[in-house]
Amino acid sequence: MNRGVLIAAGIALSLAVPGSIQAQRGRGGQGGAPVTPKAAAPVDLTGYWVSVVTEDWRYRMVTPKKGDYPSIPLNAEGRRVADAWDPAKDEASGDPCKSYGAGNIMRVPGNVHITWEDDNTLRVDTDAGTQTRLFRFAGSPNSSGAPGWQGNSAAQWEFAGGGRGGRGRGNAQDRGGDLKVVTTGMRAGYLQKNGVPYSGNAVVTEYFHRTIESNGDSWLIVTTMIEDPQYLNQQFQRSTHFKRLPDASTWSPSPCTAR
Amino acid sequence: MRVPMLLLPAMLLSCVAAFAQIDFSGEWAPRFYEDQPERVPGPELGDYLGLPINDAARMRADTWSASIQTLPEWQCRPHSADYIWRGPSQLRISKEVDPVTRQITAFHAEWLRSVDRTIYLDGRPHPEEYAAHSWSGFSTGKWDGDMLTVTVTHLKEGYVRRNGVPRSDLATLTEHWIRHGNWLTVVEIVNDPVYLTEPFVRTTDYELDLHQQIPPYPCGIVEEVDRPEGVVPHFLPGTNTSLAEFPAHHDLPAEAAKGGAETMYPKYQSKLRQK
Numbered sequence: 293m294n295r296g297v298l299i300a301a302g303i304a305l306s307l308a309v310p311g312s313i314q315a316q317r318g319r320g321g322q323g324g325a326p327v328t329p330k331a332a333a334p335v336d337l338t339g340y341w342v343s344v345v346t347e348d349w350r351y352r353m354v355t356p357k358k359g360d361y362p363s364i365p366l367n368a369e370g371r372r373v374a375d376a377w378d379p380a381k382d383e384a385s386g387d388p389c390k391s392y393g394a395g396n397i398m399r400v401p402g403n404v405h406i407t408w409e410d411d412n413t414l415r416v417d418t419d420a421g422t423q424t425r426l427f428r429f430a431g432s433p434n435s436s437g438a439p440g441w442q443g444n445s446a447a448q449w450e451f452a453g454g455g456r457g458g459r460g461r462g463n464a465q466d467r468g469g470d471l472k473v474v475t476t477g478m479r480a481g482y483l484q485k486n487g488v489p490y491s492g493n494a495v496v497t498e499y500f501h502r503t504i505e506s507n508g509d510s511w512l513i514v515t516t517m518i519e520d521p522q523y524l525n526q527q528f529q530r531s532t533h534f535k536r537l538p539d540a541s542t543w544s545p546s547p548c549t550a551r
Numbered sequence: 552m553r554v555p556m557l558l559l560p561a562m563l564l565s566c567v568a569a570f571a572q573i574d575f576s577g578e579w580a581p582r583f584y585e586d587q588p589e590r591v592p593g594p595e596l597g598d599y600l601g602l603p604i605n606d607a608a609r610m611r612a613d614t615w616s617a618s619i620q621t622l623p624e625w626q627c628r629p630h631s632a633d634y635i636w637r638g639p640s641q642l643r644i645s646k647e648v649d650p651v652t653r654q655i656t657a658f659h660a661e662w663l664r665s666v667d668r669t670i671y672l673d674g675r676p677h678p679e680e681y682a683a684h685s686w687s688g689f690s691t692g693k694w695d696g697d698m699l700t701v702t703v704t705h706l707k708e709g710y711v712r713r714n715g716v717p718r719s720d721l722a723t724l725t726e727h728w729i730r731h732g733n734w735l736t737v738v739e740i741v742n743d744p745v746y747l748t749e750p751f752v753r754t755t756d757y758e759l760d761l762h763q764q765i766p767p768y769p770c771g772i773v774e775e776v777d778r779p780e781g782v783v784p785h786f787l788p789g790t791n792t793s794l795a796e797f798p799a800h801h802d803l804p805a806e807a808a809k810g811g812a813e814t815m816y817p818k819y820q821s822k823l824r825q826k
Contacts, residue, residue: 346815347753350801357802420817468697469697499731505740513727513754515754515756
């Protein structure tokens, strides 16, 4: 067989190896050090982002009245709890942050700042409610202690063409992909500011995508799926969009409010 | 023997592109977990919340009368490509596959109340500027990793909210199709130099439903209202008193209900608190 043909076939075969295989190897190639999740990122999510409220405006920009939750698939127990909402009680018990937990924080209008806490942990700060979420990839120590509003978030990259994992090799940003985050262990909170509940057993699965538009805009798309048999009669999904900002000029931290 | 061996690298390389494709075909059921009141029963008159519209759009919407839908010329109008994602309709996506390369060359999207919409993936150009416009527009797609980015041009005039808020026929639409398992998320970005001051972005979710069948939707025209020939239902500017009912009913400032880009951003909440 012609040697040139063999070489060309070999190159083509190496290119054709599914992304899943390359992504899970966890080595920098040629026996090098493992590639960290930060270095393996198929998409750059860092920076300042602002929520652009074109959906559910009446449920996000203002606090809806008690009992107004037509978009949320609550079961009977969920409706009972929502209909008993009492913001004064939340304030009195020192719990004004119930609607700022991981089950709803991405729906709260505000600015979001995404940075790398370390090579294995992506950090998300919100100015609304001054909350911090930590997305921990494999290799990052688990948080411990009592459940918090933001719970424990396990992160993994999803590489275009298939493949998951916190580590990978090759030029990941050329391949593209998204971030998957699964959050558990939260304090019970609200899916909507007017007391629509989620329980401490809820599981929040999120996918973070980034788009780049021809006019220079860039959008962060967060798809959130919530499973909570205690209060929901089916899986509840929302998708939320944020526009990339050039800087921190609109960053304006504010405390949680119950009303 | 020599020729097939030379073709081998090219064949294998063609597989690389295929890895970046995801199959969107299937029966997709809308899930109204966002904006349910607007999408299912329908928006209230005067509800322009969160829309980056200008004064011209506001004037068109304020003078719109729902009775226009009873005109024979309007009864069978399908929703346009940009609005239909948000409408109360089931969705079927099918694919066209090249029999030789086995690559997906096009997707077809079809809703209960729409015309077939083709999204070409074969690299063809968009038509000339003065080519005919249609309800579905002209759509081409390209892969961005596992995300499909679709560019839509040549749309007929439509609406961004079905209470009369217009979208012009000069508007273009960019879509990003994203699939995670049984869930489809579509990002829509409408650019309209006539009626919008900023791009209008929405994200909408569908769930795969293997039992779904979209029924036929033949549309017949009837005379619904006995009115003199040539009458087009409308309100003159400033005469539709019903517009004030929406903000009053929901305890919202009238100014917020009028929309505008400012109302989309979190900073507007501080203005709301002052009112």
